[in-house]
Amino acid sequence: MNTINVAFVGCGGIADHYLSVYRDLNFVEMVSCVDASLERAELAAAKLADNSLGKPKPRATTEFSDALKAEVDLVVINTPNHLHREQTLAAFEAGKHVLLQKPVAANLADAEAIAFAAEQAKQRGLVSGLYLSYFDQPLMHDLKAMIEADWFGDIAHLYARLMHRGGLAVSQQVLSGQANWRASLAETGGGCFIQLAVHYVHLFKWMMNARVVRVIAMAKNQHCPGIEGEDLACAILEFSNGALATIDMAWNTAGEQLSVHGTRGACEYISNQTLMLDSLAGAFDGHVVHYTGQSSQASPAAPGAAATQQLSTVIAPPLGDRKNPFNQHRLFLEALRDGGEPFVSIASGVDDLRVVAAVYESARTGQAIQL
Ligand SMILES: NC(=O)c1ccc[n+]([C@@H]2O[C@H](COP(=O)([O-])OP(=O)(O)OC[C@H]3O[C@@H](n4cnc5c(N)ncnc54)[C@H](O)[C@@H]3O)[C@@H](O)[C@H]2O)c1
Numbered sequence: 001m002n003t004i005n006v007a008f009v010g011c012g013g014i015a016d017h018y019l020s021v022y023r024d025l026n027f028v029e030m031v032s033c034v035d036a037s038l039e040r041a042e043l044a045a046a047k048l049a050d051n052s053l054g055k056p057k058p059r060a061t062t063e064f065s066d067a068l069k070a071e072v073d074l075v076v077i078n079t080p081n082h083l084h085r086e087q088t089l090a091a092f093e094a095g096k097h098v099l100l101q102k103p104v105a106a107n108l109a110d111a112e113a114i115a116f117a118a119e120q121a122k123q124r125g126l127v128s129g130l131y132l133s134y135f136d137q138p139l140m141h142d143l144k145a146m147i148e149a150d151w152f153g154d155i156a157h158l159y160a161r162l163m164h165r166g167g168l169a170v171s172q173q174v175l176s177g178q179a180n181w182r183a184s185l186a187e188t189g190g191g192c193f194i195q196l197a198v199h200y201v202h203l204f205k206w207m208m209n210a211r212v213v214r215v216i217a218m219a220k221n222q223h224c225p226g227i228e229g230e231d232l233a234c235a236i237l238e239f240s241n242g243a244l245a246t247i248d249m250a251w252n253t254a255g256e257q258l259s260v261h262g263t264r265g266a267c268e269y270i271s272n273q274t275l276m277l278d279s280l281a282g283a284f285d286g287h288v289v290h291y292t293g294q295s296s297q298a299s300p301a302a303p304g305a306a307a308t309q310q311l312s313t314v315i316a317p318p319l320g321d322r323k324n325p326f327n328q329h330r331l332f333l334e335a336l337r338d339g340g341e342p343f344v345s346i347a348s349g350v351d352d353l354r355v356v357a358a359v360y361e362s363a364r365t366g367q368a369i370q371l
Pocket of ligand 1: 009010011012013014015034035036037040064078079080081083101102103131132133195
């Protein structure tokens with residue numbers, strides 16, 4: 001395939017962050033911008049028309065059927081979770097390749113139906129993938145390589161905190177009479193946990209090449225009236241390699257952290273910028289990790305007095321940076337053009353939703369759930 005003709009379905013929120021990748025790649029032609037809001041579709045089409053490659057302005061429409069027209073090769077689905085099943089299946093039915101936003105769907109049954117359809121579509125030569133934005137970050141790829149190189153030793157614990165105050169804004173919106181799919185349990189599939197934790201659940205499984213075997217969790221809504229799902233959820237996950245992870249997600253406060261702790265080394269990445277490294281394994285040179293430090297563990301100090309951690313600043317590339325070697329949109333488009341495999345399969349995202357469902361069941365019943 002020399003030129004890939006693309007339709008965007010859902011041109012609002014997140015789609016706007018990576019529209020420029022499609023605009024600026026010379027082997028991609030945007031032909032259709034579909035959104036329930038004509039204004040949003042037109043805004044996206046206007047942004048795409050403003051390009052230096054002489055590409056024509058795509059159509060802007062509220063009609064989903066426009067994305068299924070004959071000349072469309074790839075449908076990129078950026079709509080709310082509850083629409084993923086219907087739109088993905090329709091795209092496969094029409095013979096289109098699909099790139100789907102995370103989470104795969106608002107519930108496990110829909111996700112399984114999508115994965116089944118994706119497998120059948122593959123038999124007909126159709127390529128599909130799941131978009132998980134954290135794979136854009138070179139750091140995530142370094143962490144996996146560090147785990148594989150035994151830089152951490154045996155992984156004991158991982159930590160993820162992803163909290164933003166988006167729920168407070170949605171709550172105010174809903175209380176003032178405006179609808180928002182994130183306030184609906186049926187349309188979102190839960191609250192902050194399904195929306196935010198799938199990133200880390202997926203990353204941790206991928207980094208360690210392990211699956212989740214048991215979860216125990218608490219979830220509640222404390223500050224976001226009008227939102228049916230939780231605004232705070234804390235889960236402990238046990239993995240098949242024995243590691244434990246604590247995953248704390250929220251829509252009512254802010255903060256982000258990712259940590260990996262092993263018997264030889266530890267890494268803490270705080271607020272998307274501060275990276276602290278310490279390992280007995282010695283130097284590691286990756287894409288953004290350049291560890292030369294001497295471990296505090298070589299000369300153990302009193303707890304809290306380790307001063308030899310190597311500190312650096314690592315900023316994630318913007319989602320619209322097509323030159324980032326890990327940009328997931330460009331990589332998917334290149335795989336489609338060149339006949340390669342997409343980096344993240346839809347099926348792998350279904351397993352994330354099994355973990356999410358177990359977390360919700362644990363929070364509801366107060367019991368640990370085996371997977
Ligand atoms: N890190 C990430 O990659 C990330 C971040 C945010 C959201 N998401 C995912 O992206 C998807 C969309 O989230 P968002 O934040 O952009 O939501 P949003 O509400 O900001 O935007 C959704 C867009 O879809 C449009 N839409 C609604 N119904 C439609 C329909 N039937 N047909 C066509 N368009 C329709 C809306 O008008 C809106 O423009 C969700 O699945 C979400 O989980 C991923």
